[in-house]
Amino acid sequence: MGQGVVIEKDNANGSNVIVNKNPATDEVISKVPCSSTAELDALLETAQTAQPAWALLDVAKRIQLLKDGMAELAKLHKEELPPLMTREMGKPLSEAQEEVDEALEKDEFLQLLQDSLQPKQHNSCLVVRQAVGVVVVLSPWNFPVDEILYLLLPALGSGNTAIVKPSEVTPETGAKVVSALASVLPPGVVQLAQGDGAVGAYLVSHPTVDMVCMTGSSATGKNILGSAAPSMKRFVLELGGKDPMVVLEDADLNKAAKDAATYSLSNTGQVCCSVERIYVAQSVYDPFCDLVTKYTRDNFKVGNGMDEGVNVGPLVSTMQRDIVAKQVDDAVQKGAKVLYKSPIPEEKPGSFYPVTVVADITKGMDIYTQETFGPVVALMPFDGTETEAIRLANDTEYGLSGAVYSQDVPKAQRIAAQIQAGQVGINCYALECMDVACPWVGFKSSGYNYHSGVEGFHNFSLPKSLVFVPPPEEED
Incomplete structure (x- = not known):
């Protein structure tokens, strides 16, 4: 809601840039280049190419790599993220520090995710979880670290590859989260896009994208559902409230x-x-x-x-x-x-x-x-x-x-x-x-599907039944 971000042309090359301003002082923090359509196409092709090998990794190996990525995020950026967040979107420094501290405590979250992805035996049938494919994560500015992770970690842990577009209000904060994870994960598993709603709309409607995850306003969520419905994408949308x-x-x-x-x-x-x-x-x-x-x-x-x-x-x-x-x-x-x-x-x-x-x-x-x-x-x-x-x-x-x-x-x-x-x-x-095992759910205009907890984790993969010939019944 009410982002009011300025997008302007870079005179050097004619591309769009985000004018990243401090809402407390109006100072320009940085000018962040928006991803072009050619760059977005390349990101999507890379994600699609990388996805099968990532999904074939054992679940425990994927989760361990995500834990390594979280450790790298803490090592590289724990001290600089809170003041950067405050400068970009205005949150008091104490609240920014609290968000970062809590965001980095994801071991229990990731263990629950790993447990939720284990096969389930039903007599002669085995239900396994299969990745959806390429996921786009559109993250908000009000919790620009933790809300990326709540959507991104289950997407990646489930065997999907992901492209993250941070809010144009907090582009530098989002970039640090993605870059830290990308430095540990295999190439192409997680990538960064930057830009405003036009960039998000291009990703949402792209035929390569299999799933869209977004935290934002209900109006934006309804627009996403409308534009992506023809290609039957899957969604996790956490939307507004009153x-x-x-x-x-x-x-x-x-x-x-x-x-x-x-x-x-x-x-x-x-x-x-x-x-x-x-x-x-x-x-x-x-x-x-x-x-x-x-x-x-x-x-x-x-x-x-x-x-x-x-x-x-x-x-x-x-x-x-x-x-x-x-x-x-x-x-x-x-x-x-x-x-x-x-x-x-x-x-x-x-x-x-x-x-x-x-x-x-x-x-x-x-x-x-x-x-x-x-x-x-x-x-x-x-x-x-x-x-x-x-x-x-x-x-x-x-x-x-x-x-x-x-x-x-x-x-x-x-x-x-x-x-x-x-x-x-x-x-x-x-x-x-709330306990970490609880799902985060929006009824009515507050959401479409949900995330977190075992119930929420299952929205990032599909169940597949492997059906075997039943064993013969023993004769008396």
């Missing part, structure tokens, strides 16, 4: 208020599974609003992500900042109340937006239905019943994640089970607390 949080009368209000603010504002609110709709039982609505406002005022500071003490950076672009501002302004014009707006850096340029707490959101407001992707805590009262909690939580085209807060765990579980979303936290934020 995630609900339900706070019941008997909730631990302090815990719920802290989580409401924290997970509305994490990564400057630029997370597909950010908390974006907070439904609070009417009987505790006013004190809950006070708790959220106080916690937000006391704990969140907006500024350049490289500065000490800053935990909310700039929006990724002025375009995205303007989208957030328009939603908040629309809500206020239609009766919402702004309970708090933080200071922002006075120096310009920089795509900063204040941390904002808005109460009394109603369905007629843009902020109720449209993905915000910004540092806004959006609160609204409801009657506190289970039936209404379920209805409101499902009152959206999206279905990525959600949360229910109540000290009556069976009641919270009943509500969570009926929320149309792939993962629902009970007194917690699902993304922070």
Whole structure:
């Protein structure tokens, strides 16, 4: 959403380049050449040629090479990736460091992947996993290291070759991830493409590509499905969200208020599974609003992500900042109340937006239905019943994640089970607390297929049944 990246012509050779800018300062970090169609064709031919030999390697050997690639990534880039990420997309340095640290801890993930690819015996039949072929990975800018790996590692571990196009917002970060893995893997197994949506569209529609994996907006996902459907490609698409949080009368209000603010504002609110709709039982609505406002005022500071003490950076672009501002302004014009707006850096340029707490959101407001992707805590009262909690939580085209807060765990579980979303936290934020074995799933407009966990890993390969003549039955 709202990337606003500049693509310009290189006067030296007439090719397109990404003007890679820091959203906090507007400084030009680099100019990154976009891959030409001829270069993309060559990448695809190389990937197709390399794929059969890679798929023939024993699964354990492939996984070990991926572990070696992760070790190389840590060795080469662990220290430089966090500040580079902050400069490219604005994430506070502490969050960037946390992302890199967690991204590099993939041993358990890779062991689960290896286990999921083992043959399964069913009497005289043996079900094996077969690679799909050539996979394109289109990665997002908001988690530019980890989201590449969540899609790329199972694609490669399953015997596919892959071409990765990082977001044009974070081209240098993505390039370091791919180059580290490529330095360890056989030639052609993983390759890098650079560019904007035009490059992505060319890859998606190319007949050599067998599968497309993407994390991004629902609108982009629908376009990908439309353009690639004629060639019957396979997909794993993790898309947008408008995630609900339900706070019941008997909730631990302090815990719920802290989580409401924290997970509305994490990564400057630029997370597909950010908390974006907070439904609070009417009987505790006013004190809950006070708790959220106080916690937000006391704990969140907006500024350049490289500065000490800053935990909310700039929006990724002025375009995205303007989208957030328009939603908040629309809500206020239609009766919402702004309970708090933080200071922002006075120096310009920089795509900063204040941390904002808005109460009394109603369905007629843009902020109720449209993905915000910004540092806004959006609160609204409801009657506190289970039936209404379920209805409101499902009152959206999206279905990525959600949360229910109540000290009556069976009641919270009943509500969570009926929320149309792939993962629902009970007194917690699902993304922070999920086990590595769980799949990451989007219902409705939030996804097409899914990744992670055994269920998700299986989307990167196809089952094949090897059927043998049954042994003769023994005579009595």
